Amino acid sequence: MKIGELAKRGICSVETIRFYEKEGLLEAPTRNDNGYRQYTNSHLAQLNFIRHCRSLGMGLPEIRTLRTLQTHPELACDEINHLLDSQIERVHQQITSLRLLEQQLRSLRGSCHANTTIGNCAILRNLEQAADGEGCPCHAVHEKS
Amino acid sequence: MKIGELAKRGICSVETIRFYEKEGLLEAPTRNDNGYRQYTNSHLAQLNFIRHCRSLGMGLPEIRTLRTLQTHPELACDEINHLLDSQIERVHQQITSLRLLEQQLRSLRGSCHANTTIGNCAILRNLEQAADGEGCPCHAVHEKS
DNA sequence: AAAACACCCTGTTCCTACTTCAGGGTCAAG
DNA sequence: CTTGACCCTGAAGTAGGAACAGGGTGTTTT
DSSP states (O other), X not given: OOHHHHHHHTTSOHHHHHHHHHXXXXXXXXXXXXXXXXXXXXXXXXXXXXXXXXXXXXXXXHHHHHHXXXXXXXXXXXXXHHHHHHHHHHHHHHHHHHHHHHHHHHHHHHTOOSOOBGGGOHHHHHHHHHHTTSSOTHHHHHHHO | OOHHHHHHHHTSOHHHHHHHHHTXXXXXXXXXXXXXXXXXXXXXXXXXXXXXXXXXXXXXXXXXXXXXXXXXXXXXXXXXXXXXXXXXXXXXXHHHHHHHHHHHHHHHHXXXXXXXXXXXXXXXXXXXXXXXXXXXXXXXXXXXX
């Protein structure tokens, strides 16, 4: 199949496929006489694997690692477990951080329900006061992450 | 104060300050005879405001909007409310998406507790099978977001 | 046959919010 | 007079592609 069909079947864009090839994630296919890329079902499986890992939030280096490990079935799979553990940890910390963030935003939003002018807007005053350094620990907290 | 001290007091890097100035977020300070930037407490307040908004997950365009609104205290503050509402919505959706992601990762991780080889690794097989299209809705789901 | 249209190619630039680097100037201390 | 800490500008790099420029190919329609 040609790149357009692979893109449709792999639910991604043509540019993304060429990008993966350039990055060495997707095996380079043979070319037709006219220079068009000619893909097989194996390429589709590879692409789906990559897209699935991406949908799980993995970065390209992690996926590269998995692809390399795939070709060495005799090795211990500890490395795969570690990789997943670190992914889980990363996602978990993101969630924790975002939950705190949502609370802060809701609290801020709650300070202005009435229709008023910017000069009287409690939200903006809260933002400015927090910026003055007192009473807002979130600033420094997020700084370190 | 010079840029190094502003950076220390604003808890960010010197480069970030110069970047904000180039982006028009932070007012350009006067220069000393030697060309060094000379900052005032007003600049520190501006920087803290920017950093605080950043720590709340806002992008530079949003912060630019707020900074512009600050200079028009007579306008209605509806726009500020809308801006915050959309921030909250964005963060909320991120959390929802990440929670689903964490569940998927944990489920995947749970399929391999034993020490085995990559050839037998249930995680990798799960990833490959999911990539084959059957039984994994998450792939297409994340695609649309 | 010519034109329109869909598809393909390479290569380059753009996006966020910075960080890092190259190459150099300034200033106080030892 | 040299060392080290600070400052300057401007360009390039980061992740993961998206978008565009400029051109070739293949089928269909006129």
